[in-house]
Amino acid sequence: MIPAAFEYKRPMSLEEALSHLAQYGADARVLAGGQSLIPAMRYRLAQPAVLVDINKLPNLGYMKEENGMLCLGALVRDTDVEFSPEIRSRYHLISDVSMVVADPIVRFRATVVGSLCHNDPSGDWAAAAIAARAQMAIQGPGGARVEPIDRFLVDSFATSIGEGEMAVEVRFPVPNALTSGAYEKIERKVGDYATAAAAVQVELNPDGTIKEAGIGITAVAHMALRVEEAEKILRGQKPTLELIRAAAEEARKIANPNPDARGSAEYKKDMARVLVGRGLIKALKRLNVVVA
Amino acid sequence: MEITLKINGSEKKLSVEPRTLLVHAIRDAGLTGTHIGCDSSSCGVCTVVLDGKTAVKSCTMFAVQAEGHEITTIEGMAQGDKLHPLQQAFHDQHGLQCGYCTPGMIMAAHVLLQHNPNPTEEEIRFGLSGNLCRCTGYQNIVKAVQQAAQMLQQPAGAAADD
């Protein structure tokens, strides 16, 4: 299928990109990985007048740790994360996510920041960013700003990025040795949108109690959600199966999915519960805490 | 728009619309080994290699985005009449039937082996899960990739007698 015609801009600097975005406003779309946008354009469901291709912008493909944060530039591809031994060994949650987004070929193009900006209701990265308490760095005519992920993700397909602005970086807190996470996703097959998925991050105190927990669920509501009640239930407690059951139950409670071919609302809600439970068990296991 | 890119080692200047998909540009340049099978970035029959180590679905990239990049397609795999080990292995292991997915599958496997030269069966199945095949049930494709991995790891010339 052939997309509708559009005007193509290929800025060579961030300034140039921002000036295009300022000029064309809502008519323009940023093209990063394009793995959601281009198929939508091929179906002519998306017909942007202008595409601002940021792939030639210098210095946006970095992955670096800085000030206690892992910073991923806007052109970091999912495979950059997936194939990184450092990320695999220390960032369990985002490593898990990087292996199940879309399919292996799509991941070579798809970007982490692009996925967060797209904010698809089934987005994998959004759930992970919520659980890991990520932040987004945004550039615009007014300069730079940083938003915590909960403020950044506004609604399905909507973020706090204003007209003329562009997200340039996502930041994940560097996990310490007592922190681990996991991403549990069920999909009907590789490449399908999740039927339900849960991102979980747990930090333990030296005494084995849970210091902090982050739980995000996706594909089970209008957008990825934080399961705050579950986090509260876990915080300060010794991890037991009972506790995990109680926390997971909170995911079911707040999930509010649409029924579709992937499952009924009832099924998806239950899967939110099961997957949060499984994520917690797996994350704890990675910290050598066996709950069963 | 005029774009310049390298396809299979030789520089090409192509005239395209911004909306021209890379796969159409490649095919219109006479390299019809790269196929089209869907509109949703699902099937992977259009998979080509971008800059040596990256596999992309060429239906989900605009040709203008390939400006200045290097594309490798199935036609660039053999050296003269010497098949690439993956091509040889797909033949040896009956890793193809109708042949339509084969070019994309070989390109995906080519990139997979660069990132993981000695993959397990599970890793091959995982790594090729962005490419659909309707004929083979994948089993012989997996065997072909295993054979190619072995061939690629053998020192040159030691192939025949070990």
Next chain:
Amino acid sequence: MAVQTPNLEPKGIQGLGKAIKRKEDARFIVGKGNYLDDINLPGMLYMALVHSPYAHAKILNIDTSEALKIPGVKAVITAKDLAAAGLSWIPTLAGDKQMVLADGKVLYQHQEVAAVYAETRQAAADGAAAVQVEYEPLPVVVDPYKATAPDAPVLREDIKDQMSGAHGPRRHPNHIWTWEVGSKDETEKALAQSEVRIKQHMVYPRSHPAPLEPCGCIGDMNKATGRLTVYMTTQAPHAIRTVLSLVTKIPENNIRVISPDIGGGFGNKVPVYPGYVCAIVGSIVLGAPVKWVETRTENLTTTGFARDFHMDIEIGATKDGKVTAMKVYTLADHGAFDAAADPSKYPAGLFSICTGSYDFQKAYAQVEAVYTNKAPGGVAYRCSFRVTEASYLIERSMDVLAHELKMDPAELRLKNFIQPHQFPYPSALGWTYDSGDYEKTLKVALERIGYHELRKEQAEKRARGELMGIGISTFTEIVGAGPSKDFDILGIKMFDGAEIRVHPTGSAIVRAGTRHQGQGHETTWAQIVSEELGLDVDKIIVEEGDTDTAPYGLGTYASRSTPTAGGAMALAARRIREKAKKIAAHLLEVSENDVEWVDKKFQVKGVPGKSVTMNEVAFAAYTNPPPGLEPGLETTYYYDPPNLTFPHGAYVCVVDIDKGTGEVKVRRFVAIDDCGTIINPMIVEGQVHGGLTEGFAMAFMQEIAFDEQGNHLASNFTDYLLPTALETPKWETGHTVTPSPHHPIGAKGVGESPTVGSPAAFVNAVVDALAHLGVRHIDMPITREKVWRVLRSAGIDAF
């Protein structure tokens, strides 16, 4: 530039049973296949179609003016324009007719409404997007059970008053035909007298073959010569040429259909689709070649679907498990036009093979077809004309019966198999099974998988609350349509032709009326000829798909190539050998009676040293023919098979179930097939792998579903789920060999057995895992949610 001819190993004389590597691979592995979209002709135009968003609506107006303003757009046609050429409707293969472009109303979502021709594919797409169509929506019929309700909206107003169709009387405007076989009274009597009876309703959901290469066509009318060349993704080029000639009134000799390399067909590329007709009409009207290649959406929403059988079965048996009778009622959802691709006398295909591998003394089956607001089709998707539905029905039902009898499903099958001494076996529904050894095949499969250990493991697991299941399917197929006394399509008898030309230097070109789509004919036909004539397999080139050169034949689908064209090939070769024998006698200076064919050479009887090879004979056929004998060494043979062939197999599947999510994991799958003589075991194994994967897909994923408004819910590969390498189980294959007694080389065909036989094995395994929870049946596709519902209602839960 270097010539890229891969250095594939030379093979020599390689006949039946040899796992030689495929000859056709050479071009495919280097990207030099020649598929339809790879063909570009000078001055070629592109065509795009406009589709209806509604499933049922009146067309109030079509405004093409904006489309015609787009630079590069050459023309837009609608049904009105086609009517002028007498082409607004075309006959279907099933004795119905169908619209080419929507004529007054649309009858299913995505139906073709207009065709746009343009200089570029971009302009064609822009043109199609710019055509404005005004609709008035009408009530939609989605559920086939509601199609014949008294107040159901009439779909086919063109035939609403016709009380009779191609297959008998019609009882409602949305009713197409009712077909029955067997004795109803006797069956009902036998059922009434049976000690045990089971009844089960089951649905074989609508599915789509979805080959990775979509359908396409290039119409190329040469106005100077009056010759129409049609490049088309077709599995049956000769039949298409005949149909085109009948429809367009162009003399058949002025039509050349070329079916280039085909990227998978699986039945999808048998019918004639509106897009083909529009591309051809466009070329005739515009005087330029016109290319149309489907989008994936067009492929999934408008071209031939498969299955969609809603079945009710009743089986009677004795208390100790001997089956007595079977009664089947099936409602077939045919969509908006009856475009099923079945032999003319068999509107429900070969569904009456539904007694399967078992010795049913009494049986009766009735199939009723109805119109709904869905795309037409009913193609044989990797199966021989509704055999998949039949096989699933009986194999699933045998498990229901086993459950009712509290009997092991393997034991029940062993008790009821048709026995080897009963062949040729006349079935209660009228077939004569050629050969088989069902018990042997099942025993090999059970042994291979370790059935008894698995049952033990299952019992232990069940005691621990874990869920595993074992499913068996011992199916019998019926393929190779078919004998001309019963089988035709639009009157054309279903024989197949083969032509062999042996050249002076001992190489040969072989042509057949079939058209492979990955089945390996270029290798297997060469093997048959190599076997029969002792020629080097590398020196035999196989050509199919060009109606100007290939002998007539009905094409490749329904596992018929080996049973029909394979037979033709062997008999053509034997005819050549007969002639060659005369030449050999001449060369050996003995009488023909003193020559025998030994070790792929002609030898003087009893004198091993005195022989000539086929190469020598071939040379002599052109340089030194015996006086009085016609020179040359060529022949064409049309093979009309005396019967169908009946491949069979025994499949055993082991599944584990995730109690948290309902996910089913196929742990093992053993497939033992018996397709008679095996030509190339490597290719047979490859066919089985592929067919099992499609069976797996149907059991767990693939479904063409619709919502109440008739929206097609699987219009692309994100919604129509094809398994990837990751979901696909690892297959364990094997075979037994029971040759067909009537086929020239004893072969039966195998490409479809695994798709036919495997779905029941998967479903039986899942139901077996849940049987102790009171589950007797789950309809395909088995989604996680369906299993989850069973688990949760039984109080089973786990992280």
Next chain:
Amino acid sequence: MKLEYKGQENVQASPEKVWKFIQDPQKVASCLPDLKSVEIKDDKNMVATVGVAVGPVRGTFKFNIELDPRPDENKVMVRIRGGGLGSAVDLTASADIKGQDNQTTLLDWQGQATVSGPAATVGGRVLDAQAKRLIETVFANMGQKMSEV
């Protein structure tokens, strides 16, 4: 796919004002978000071209809108049929108009939409929530504009 919605809008205007507003197609049309053009056919019918942005889905839809005010029943019916992006939308909505006092009126509305074509089949996964938002916006705009009269 079939979508169902309902909601309430408290309008800071008297029922009389509200009725006057509703019987003016031009005013009603002005409540459609991203209205590109409107052609008033008569006092009940109009054709409106509207830009629709649903996540990545952006396009222009052309709608035939029929207003059917039924003062006797304190009700207004709206029928919308149209499409864009190769898709079709059929929507029927009704609003009960309940005067609360002289200054406020309650619009108690409900609607049923049927969407056919790619917007439903390809975009269906995300359509429901977005369509809901769209319809809510229309009634919120109405509330807003009625109050301003």
